[in-house]
Amino acid sequence: MSEVLLEMKGVSVKFGGLTALSDIDYSITSRSLACIIGPNGAGKSTFLNVLTGTLRPSIGSVAFRGRDIGGLALHRISRLGIARKFQIPSVFPSLSVAENMDVARWGAAREPDETDVLEMVGLSARRDVKAADLSHGEKQWLEIGMAIAASPKLLLLDEPTAGMTSQETQATAALLHRLKRHTAIIAVEHDISFVRALDTDTLVLHQGRLFRRGPFSEIEADEAVRDVYLGRR
Amino acid sequence: MKHRGRLVALAAGTCVLSIYPAFADEYHLTVLRDALLFGLFAVSLDFFWGSTGILSFGHATFFGLGGYVMTLVTMTSGLPAPSVLGLFAAVGAPAALAAIVGYFLLFGGVRGSFFTIVTLALSVIAQQLVISWSSVTGGDTGLLGVPPLALGGYEISGAMATYIVVAVTLIVVLLALRALEQSRWGKILIAIGDNEVRAAALGHNAPARLTLTFVISAAVAGFAGGLYVAIAGVVAPDLIGLLLSTEVIVWVAIGGRGTLLGPVVGAVLVQRAQQEISSMNPSLWPLILGCTFVIIVFVAPDGVMSIAERSRMLLRRRSA
Structure with missing residues (x-):
């Protein structure tokens, strides 16, 4: 319900x-x-x-x-x-893709299990790449992934x-x-x-x-x- | 690879520090020991500046406060084990001051150049206070005759013993701060430094984390200050003032911000150069330091540590 x-x-x-x-x-x-x-x-x-x-x-x-x-x-x-994806791709450029996802999960009130969100947003092959080196579209996907990673309501x-x-x-x-x-x-x-x-x-x-x-x-x-x-x- | 490179550099540094006493006379041993103490101070600044991107221009306040508190506890308190208590106080007092300053500034949203200017003012105020409050601090001349470290009934004095204490302390602090940087805490701190609003929107309490980092940084600076006065036997207003606050920024910038080991290298190199050049011509040193700083900013903005990393990458690219 x-x-x-x-x-x-x-x-x-x-x-x-x-x-x-x-x-x-x-x-x-x-x-x-x-x-x-x-x-x-x-x-x-x-x-x-x-x-x-x-x-x-x-x-x-x-x-x-x-x-x-x-x-x-x-x-x-x-x-x-409540999770948010900003208008301008807003990721952490100094961290890798996987670390960006970790920071997103760690912020949740109850830390969710490590699900394969990267697979879901098509970035699993780029997990060790620095977020600064991603294309604009990939940054958009990463930010969507970060918003999902915390399992928001x-x-x-x-x-x-x-x-x-x-x-x-x-x-x-x-x-x-x-x-x-x-x-x-x-x-x-x-x-x-x-x-x-x-x-x-x-x-x-x-x-x-x-x-x-x-x-x-x-x-x-x-x-x-x-x-x-x-x-x- | 970058992290492994830094671990290798730390291991190499440890080896150099271990074998140095075998080749150095007492004078050179004390020179390096003092440089390492200032290196420890530089590490404290780098821990905050390097991981958060926020520059504290008044870090000598914490170093000097640690020194003065250590002096007062060991010289006037009459308590048992004054060295141990003094070191605790040298850590605690700057940490408490940083908690108060950090709370008002960082929770109040003060960042960037505004934070830098306020902390600069803090250093000026602190120096003025210790000069004016001469009945307690000794005023302009400071206080002489600070007792040497005594732990468990053993007095730690002499070039070799104090060198070992400083070198071991430095390595332990470097390893501890590095572990903190590599931990979940460190990653979140980097994220906050990159984009504070984004980190907050992911549930991270940025002001609290920044304040705690500032407190840890001040505690390490205070510890370095306490250790310094116990070894030097003297405390003076120049340990808390603006000049030292500026110098430590130069050491960190030359060594490499955000590398932890780089600031130690920067402090040692700059002080060694200062002694050599000042012995030839005292008025030449500020000019050379200024020029070196400008050249480093242009040639290696990430400091001398980055030169090694860049050279390694260049070699690898050539061999590929």
Whole structure:
């Protein structure tokens, strides 16, 4: 049975006079997959930053498994079971691929067993290579692997396919579908072909507001969403 | 391979230190002993700077504090086994100071050049304090007649005995810090140095780990300071001031930051060169040191230890 994992109630984030997020109500259950889309400046990254504690909401609350996580330190939020992949590949260049994975596992509140995540993300042959020497696409995969390695309950992915080939993008979509059997996933993405491949619950953010929510097929057919993307709204 | 190379270098260094007394007279033995003590101090800075990438510009504060605390405990406390207690205090007081400073700075998010400047100010304040508080510290002239080390009723004095104590201590500390660097702790520290926000997002409490590393580093610096004054028999404000804080950075940079052994090599080389050149022309030394530092930054930014590693890689590439 699925439980409500994360719940945002009336969340607004303001930077001086600018409202980055406005009165967002949102929840996600365990073992589900959601995708957030929206034009530049819609508030997608702010949305993720609130979820990971990088930003504290100006108004409203964010609860993870019933516990308010507003204002918690980044490492504490992570230890609750929320993992994040950043927009820009963010790995540890001085460490090898395998050591990057180790550091990810060691950070978990309950250290998971050493599963073959590297095999899953196609980097098992590169385990002894320094992360600094990986290609952009490989760094993306490594970071996804690091986020998975801690066995999180909620996985937040900020543009996971940026810089990937179309083949890699499709492989990432397939991987996320496999992962959602164990964990809830929220992916922020620009690449509509990836969102189409995910074909899942989709949220459209526009000017900091939750503009639409529904299955991707409905979102794709929505004329108002097209207007938003084309800047007509 | 890099790690194996460093172990080989450490083993070679240990061999050199072991056979050196057989060839050196008393004077040269004491010169090397003092250089090794400063090398131990340089290792303490390297442990923090090399593994976290954060530069402490006031590390002499901890070395000097260790020295002063050792002096006060052994000269004025009247306690039994003052050397042992003194060494404990020489480790404990700098560690406590580093915990306080580290807590406010590192938990407060102070990093990079801001951390460097605040620690620089710490060194200036510490030196001013020991100069001003002359009733306790001896002021400008410091305190003379610090008793030699006495462990288990045996007094450790004389060039050979003190050389052995210093050499063995240095090797033990190097091995212990190296083991720490190679451990899970060390890997997480490297990760924090690479990308602190990423490490925190993976569940690692970066400020706590950085503070504890700073405390360990200060404790080793204090221990080196305590040992130094017990062997030299004197403590003075120049052991806690800005000049020594600057010199130790130069030793680490010349030897090779993040290598642990490199700073020892840097300290020994620079002090040996300083003695030779100053004996010829005292005013020439700062100029030569400055030029050497600039050349090292351009030619071998990772220090002299990296020259050996680069040469080995070049040879291997040629032979392949």
